[in-house]
């Protein structure tokens with residue numbers, strides 16, 4: 001076994017603290033990765049605090065992982081020692097269901113193996129994430145990190161980036177399309193950059209005025225503050241696509257009215273409480289309300305290559321492992337510009 005050290009949540013209410021554990025020795029198709037950086041996703045906080053239920057403790061969060069290949073199993077062909085690589089939210093799936101066979105393994109009908117707070121395919125070995133110094137994963141779930149992207153700023157692409165790229169592609173954001181991004185946090189700021197690079201007209205819908213200048217610098221064309229409820233009348237029926245990245249409970253029905261006929265509102269934010277909706281604004285203009293979960297491994301690689309081509313990375317605040325608890329509190333207050341990334345060399 002490989003000795004690993006990391007930072008874990010031990011219960012929903014305790015501060016995260018150091019943790020030592022073991023990773024498996026590499027199997028034929030495994031890659032051993034020295035983790036350099038790991039982003040802090042709001043999903044880490046939801047799970048460490050057991051806001052979604054079913055948390056497995058101790059939990060080593062982290063699914064925006066970048067590092068350097070230390071060693072490979074004997075049958076690995078996709079990666080070699082010294083390569084810059086990444087791991088996102090899933091590390092395995094059944095590989096045989098209809099969705100896995102269509103490169104949609106995030107929607108594996110038997111459930112994907114999540115990078116942490118889950119179990120391996122054996123159903124009993126817990127998975128541990130990226131707030132650690134080393135990880136072992138099957139080569140097919142390991143991404144190539146393009147050479148031009150700085151590893152620390154690229155880490156958030158592995159979850160925040162792909163979670164916005166996938167619905168933007170699926171709902172065909174591009175020239176002539178008006179796209180709204182609700183919430184300018186980790187996910188939202190990646191959505192602005194990617195949607196702008198796709199050529200869409202991008203509007204940020206934020207709950208305060210504070211992030212206006214940053215949004216415009218990231219490529220947004222318009223910034224609307226939703227506390228000012230007159231925006232819902234003024235911009236009624238103007239958007240083709242709105243993506244909701246908000247981590248908290250909000251009044252969704254207000255936003256449906258912003259969509260054009262046949263427009264879609266796609267939710268990616270997963271608050272701990274249900275989002276009540278009134279169906280009338282959907283019914284009235286044949287609008288759709290949909291959801292989207294991260295993206296497939298193939299799509300994640302496409303997204304990384306797209307980001308390299310367009311010089312897109314995350315705006316980050318680099319922290320040490322000792323600062324994780326402070327960072328969690330700041331994310332809870334929407335006070336992050338725009339993703340915390342942990343420097344694992346300080347472990």
Ligand code: NAP
Nearest residue numbers: 042043183184185186187206207246247248269270293294
């Ligand atoms: P984040 O960095 O905390 O950003 C969330 C943003 O939501 C905030 O920056 C804020 O933007 C807005 N917000 C927060 N509280 C609000 C409130 N009370 N009212 C209105 N707006 C509020 O979080 P994140 O890492 O981007 O993650 C966002 C959500 O997506 C989380 O629930 C996470 O679990 C989920 N997620 C889903 C997937 C998926 O595959 N579907 C993947 C990753 C994460 P403004 O200040 O601009 O309003």
Ligand code: ZN
Nearest residue numbers: 041043159160
């Ligand atoms: Zn995430």
Ligand code: ZN
Nearest residue numbers: 094097100108
């Ligand atoms: Zn499957």
